[in-house]
Amino acid sequence: MDYYEHFRIAPGSKLDLDKFDPVCKDLHDDRDLAETEMLRLRDRLRQLQYSLYAERKRSVLICLQGRDAAGKDGTIRHVFRAMNPQGCRVFSFKVPSKVEAEHDFLWRHHLVTPQLGHIAVFNRSHYEEVLVQRVHNMVPKEVWKRRYDEINNFERMLANNGTHILKFYLHIDPEEQLERFKKRLDSPHKHWKISDADYAERPFWDDYTDAYEDALSKCSTDYAPWFAIPSNRKWFRSYVVLKILIAAFESFNMSFPETSVDLDEIRRLYHQEKKKENGS
Template sequence: MADYRKAFRAEPGGKINLGKHDPSFTGKHDSEESAKKELAAYGDELFKQQGLLYAEHKRSVLVVLQGLDAAGKDGTIKHCFTVLNPQGVSVVGFKQPTAEELAHDFLWRIHPHAPGKGYISIFNRSHYEDVLVTRVHKLIDKATWTERYKRIRDFEALLAENGTTVLKFFLHISPEEQLARFAQRLDDPKRNWKISESDYSERALWDKYIEAFEDAIAATSVEDAPWYVIPSDHKWFRNLAVSQIMANTMEDLKLAYPKPTVDLDDIRRKYHAAEAEEKPGKKKG
């Protein structure tokens, strides 16, 4: 079975050329049907690992989803993470900063949403918007986005030191697939609300966004917070790859249920043995 962590990881310290990553890759699978059983198995494993994470209450997981418009961030959340218990997971979408957020440093709005021990947080867009959109639209200069790469590395290192496993996914689609998805949004009444004219003006900046993503991924993919470039033209394969990487990474954490804080035999003697001998309300004699 292919290890998608090895296949799609952006190696720390290396350059990245997204043009050499095939967004239509599906590996050994030629259809959604052929991947269905494998995907279900990863979902079961994710559910199991989340239960251990929540019970152990020592570590946490942060998932960062980035990609161009229509890359499938919402779909990934829907299809990969609905298997999780809602009590232990939060999803945060980062849109254009508010006036209050702009009055602070760019990480100010991010840190409060980092996962606490036992929890999984999923970022739909993230702190990376501040080295992507701001760069493409020339709101910051090269010195600023380069400095922000360092701040991001430091921030994610702090999370890792506190027991947070950081996984970052770039959902890689082709311009042709993006345009096809825009057309679907136009034609499907249930998706009309997702389309806007700005989608097309942003699309015109495709090459600039790709360059910004390449630089950001290369500068911030490190051992404790790696980036994975996920082929995402085929939604079902995107879901398969993300689910496998998540499940295998959490399994490698060797999570375990904590030991009980009470004497179980004593509890059994006090309450269950007595219950067997005499039920509550039963009269003596």
Template sequence: MNMDRYRIGSDDKLRLKDYDPEDTAGFKDKDEVQEKFEDLLDRLAEQQDRLFASRSNGVLVVLQGMDCSGKDGVIKKVFGGINPGGFRAYSFKKPTEEESAHDFLWRTHKDVPAKGYIAAFNRSYYEEVLITRVHGHVSDKEARRRLKQIRHFEEMLTTQNVLVVKLFLHISPEFQLEKIRDRMENPEKLWKFDPTDLQERQYWKEYTSAYEDAIRRTATDGSPWHIVPSNNRWFRNYLVLRLLVEELEKLGLEYPKPELDLSAFPIEESSLEKIDAEKETNSSSRPLLA
């Protein structure tokens, strides 16, 4: 499986129509990747443990995509098995009055993960050059200025040992409509339905153009984008997990070597034997359950 086909670097000319949202890399169904998926979950947990122990890097996962592309689902399926103490998920909606009073990066910058931690952004600072641009709240000139600033921002994060993994969850308009209908008709999913999703569908071409421009202008060799075909949820989750694990393993994370001289803390065998004897005594003295 060639992972480079999903990677957008600094020299790439992106057109989203060249990527099939139905793509599954030749896999037929979920069963074909289930064993691989479980292995990747174990590898992710191991990398998170090394990350937290070494405190050498932070990891920021940026999830972008059209409505119903599955950003929440990725967070649930991919990160559900790691230690929640070292993971944070943030969802960015309409800016508050306080957030709007600051520069456009302020509200997201403060949630960039510290070294040792992983953070996932469900939407991100990219919304400031997407929905704002599509609806005319910022001009094309201002959007291009912000994209340049975002590029510099991500370069700064990279130099500060923050790994930025940017993922565009790619779906078709037909798939989105199917999901919206499912939310409207299924009582258990009705709470997910937002009338604005139907309104925003009218701007599909404009959003596509805005995404293409944003990805082209901010994809670098040090902070590339990844196009994730997402019409098939099982493949979306598998590909995101594999991309993330491979990026983490490239960091070469290691457990820190102890600074203490352990020979200065001898443990006598007699002490261990005493502890074992006490355990055996306590166990034998417990009353048997009737």
């Protein structure tokens, strides 16, 4: 199964989330097998990140979007724990600060895009500007409508400068969301996650569906693709994201840079020091 192509939203296509299966049992129903394979996949991702960091010819920006309780934090824990934190940083975007709000809506995101050899993970992203702000009429329609083009131009500029962009929408249904809210209530160590907004946003489910469909359809491009990930089953969500990341990283055809030193001279110096250590 080519998970990259299967879950990629083709540029120019129209996504219908009401017809998108958040479970996808027909693709994989063996959790034990998938979790065993994920051990190998994480190791492979770790190797690929090492190549990216050493080569320093490109960077990677990963955006995670989804409704409340869709699993953005869980994806970070289960997928990106394979990464060396020296070359991978996670950024969470909340309500803009006063300073951030006094700049253009992309400013705070551009500040933390990754440098060459590095990976940045956005837990929520610049897409909030065409989701929350649209649904709650926080800006006029003519403002959020033009932001699709502004986002595409921003992402094209990053791509033209060596940043590979991969965007994941984690799709759950309302029943699964409510079940996860219940688990938060039943688990004292998850009470900190509970928010009044969890329930305040549920009446807007259909409005968010429309907003996500437009954002994903209008902003999935060849240079910054969107992937719609079935996320009712947490293990399958992580498995699919891992498979897509590895397919993308392997397509970079990375190689280690040539050494800048004289290896024969370095070997001579090594053996010279080894002799001193041995007292000869």
